[in-house]
Amino acid sequence: MGQVSINENVMDLTPDGPRLKGMRCNNCGNHVFPMQSGCPKCTSDDVEEVQLGTQGTLWAWTIQGFPPKAPPYLGEANPEKFEAYGVGYIELPGQLKVESRLTISDPSLLKIGMEMEIVPETIGMDEEGNELVTFAFAPSA
Amino acid sequence: MSDDVAIVGIGIHPFGRHEGVSGMEQGAIAIRKACEDAKIKWSDLQFAFGGSVAAGSPDHMVSQMGLTGLQFINVVNGCATGGSALISTYNTIKSGAYDIGVAVGFDKHERGAFRVQTGKQGERDWYGGSGMALTTQFFGMKINRYMEEYGITQSSLAKVASKAFRNGSKNENAWRREALGEEEVLQSQMLSYPLTQYMFCSPGEGGVALVLARADQAHKYTDKPIFLKSAVVKSRRYGSFEVLAPSLALDYADGPTVDASKAAFEAAGIGPEDIDVAQLQDTESGAEIMHMAENGFCKHGEQEKMLADGDTEINGRLPVNTDGGCLANGEPVGASGLRQVYENVLQLRGQAGKRQVPNNPKVAYTHVYGAPGISGVTILSA
Numbered sequence: 001m002g003q004v005s006i007n008e009n010v011m012d013l014t015p016d017g018p019r020l021k022g023m024r025c026n027n028c029g030n031h032v033f034p035m036q037s038g039c040p041k042c043t044s045d046d047v048e049e050v051q052l053g054t055q056g057t058l059w060a061w062t063i064q065g066f067p068p069k070a071p072p073y074l075g076e077a078n079p080e081k082f083e084a085y086g087v088g089y090i091e092l093p094g095q096l097k098v099e100s101r102l103t104i105s106d107p108s109l110l111k112i113g114m115e116m117e118i119v120p121e122t123i124g125m126d127e128e129g130n131e132l133v134t135f136a137f138a139p140s141a
Numbered sequence: 142m143s144d145d146v147a148i149v150g151i152g153i154h155p156f157g158r159h160e161g162v163s164g165m166e167q168g169a170i171a172i173r174k175a176c177e178d179a180k181i182k183w184s185d186l187q188f189a190f191g192g193s194v195a196a197g198s199p200d201h202m203v204s205q206m207g208l209t210g211l212q213f214i215n216v217v218n219g220c221a222t223g224g225s226a227l228i229s230t231y232n233t234i235k236s237g238a239y240d241i242g243v244a245v246g247f248d249k250h251e252r253g254a255f256r257v258q259t260g261k262q263g264e265r266d267w268y269g270g271s272g273m274a275l276t277t278q279f280f281g282m283k284i285n286r287y288m289e290e291y292g293i294t295q296s297s298l299a300k301v302a303s304k305a306f307r308n309g310s311k312n313e314n315a316w317r318r319e320a321l322g323e324e325e326v327l328q329s330q331m332l333s334y335p336l337t338q339y340m341f342c343s344p345g346e347g348g349v350a351l352v353l354a355r356a357d358q359a360h361k362y363t364d365k366p367i368f369l370k371s372a373v374v375k376s377r378r379y380g381s382f383e384v385l386a387p388s389l390a391l392d393y394a395d396g397p398t399v400d401a402s403k404a405a406f407e408a409a410g411i412g413p414e415d416i417d418v419a420q421l422q423d424t425e426s427g428a429e430i431m432h433m434a435e436n437g438f439c440k441h442g443e444q445e446k447m448l449a450d451g452d453t454e455i456n457g458r459l460p461v462n463t464d465g466g467c468l469a470n471g472e473p474v475g476a477s478g479l480r481q482v483y484e485n486v487l488q489l490r491g492q493a494g495k496r497q498v499p500n501n502p503k504v505a506y507t508h509v510y511g512a513p514g515i516s517g518v519t520i521l522s523a
């Protein structure tokens with residue numbers, strides 16, 4: 001029993017933490033997450049998979065105050081045990097803004113423009129008893 | 142302005158929750174009322190466009206309406222489903238293919254926030270699985286950023302919701318007809334900061350039908366034809382900030398609402414200053430505020446003062462969501478955009494009763510916005 005990525009097509013789980021797999025367009029340099037087969041900016045299909053950055057700044061945020069429906073949610077959906085979590089977009093310099101869970105759920109501690117970095121977050125268990133790990137962003141250490 | 146197409150009959154099935162009544166039956170009831178309003182029979186209709194996202198294929202209703210052999214085409218187009226049925230009906234008549242037809246929209250959704258399944262087949266749904274993929278989060282993030290950028294306060298969010306329920310209390314077809322004060326709105330559960338429970342609309346049920354005809358034949362059906370000056374649907378462009386997006390571009394572009402609004406005004410040959418009453422997408426109260434500016438009715442940030450001055454009240458300078466909007470009516474996706482048009486037809490006919498906009502409004506505007514980044518606008522004139 002160990003830890004596994006929530007989905008290896010979008011995220012590798014490395015000893016250094018989660019690494020997101022995005023698309024880079026070889027024609028215009030545009031990035032998209034997750035990987036897709038064509039570029040929405042210039043319409044080129046000359047694209048490749050790249051690893052996205054791990055640090056950025058907070059661009060927009062909210063707090064998820066009620067349990068999402070399960071499925072699709074894999075986390076704690078029982079209203080009695082549910083704990084609010086942050087959701088935001090983090091601007092990764094030179095690449096894109098990625099939507100992510102945030103480790104902070106207190107509105108007074110979140111500020112647009114604050115520095116953040118990617119961290120692993122266990123969301124649930126898979127069929128074999130492994131921890132399913134997704135990504136979140138936390139204030140930079 | 143050309144007078145090519147007129148709305149000659151309108152019908153609605155009340156919005157809300159209706160145990161034991163299917164979405165399609167609600168659509169059929171709306172069509173019967175619209176036919177009655179236009180003094181025609183189902184067999185007089187030459188074609189139909191039907192929209193529903195969650196309540197079955199609209200064309201199946203021919204078996205209960207009557208097997209007349211008419212052309213019946215189904216439309217599914219996200220939150221612009223009803224609006225797309227209307228545009229298709231409009232263009233069909235404008236093209237000269239048919240003289241009279243109906244646009245119908247209905248829906249029936251499960252309780253609670255929309256459940257969005259984003260996973261690819263055979264893969265774990267990481268997006269929804271991780272606790273994202275909720276439309277409510279998008280609206281929370283967008284208004285939260287907007288409030289900081291343009292100085293909009295939470296009190297304004299409460300004012301919008303409170304106005305919606307006040308207007309809804311004057312609408313016999315609305316779901317929520319109990320007026321709610323600003324304080325009650327602010328004190329309700331925080332769902333997606335800074336938006337509380339009563340600032341959000343809920344998925345619901347309902348049906349609306351509109352009979353459209355060639356404008357030069359409209360007087361056969363009604364004394365008060367309402368002319369459809371323009372009807373536009375736009376999808377998003379690269380760089381816009383949209384609902385259900387795992388990533389956004391670094392570049393920034395205006396959203397589809399701005400594009401649809403500009404195109405609709407251009408086609409109608411008028412501007413925002415000519416509008417007497419507007420129905421704007423209010424999935425939550427922040428959306429109504431942002432959409433006031435995105436549709437060209439004010440500059441970003443001016444909404445704070447407009448709301449404080451009561452400009453968007455029924456007797457204000459620009460009445461917005463006079464029937465209570467999505468907040469008081471709920472959002473049956475297939476019917477929602479058509480409900481806005483239904484309300485504007487009542488207003489332009491002078492038949493809106495307790496919520497009638499004073500001084501004989503002449504030009505009216507509707508706007509829908511939703512997943513996956515789509516917007517629809519119509520402009521009507523008396």
Ligand SMILES: [Zn+2]
Nearest residue numbers: 025028039042
């Ligand atoms: Zn490109």
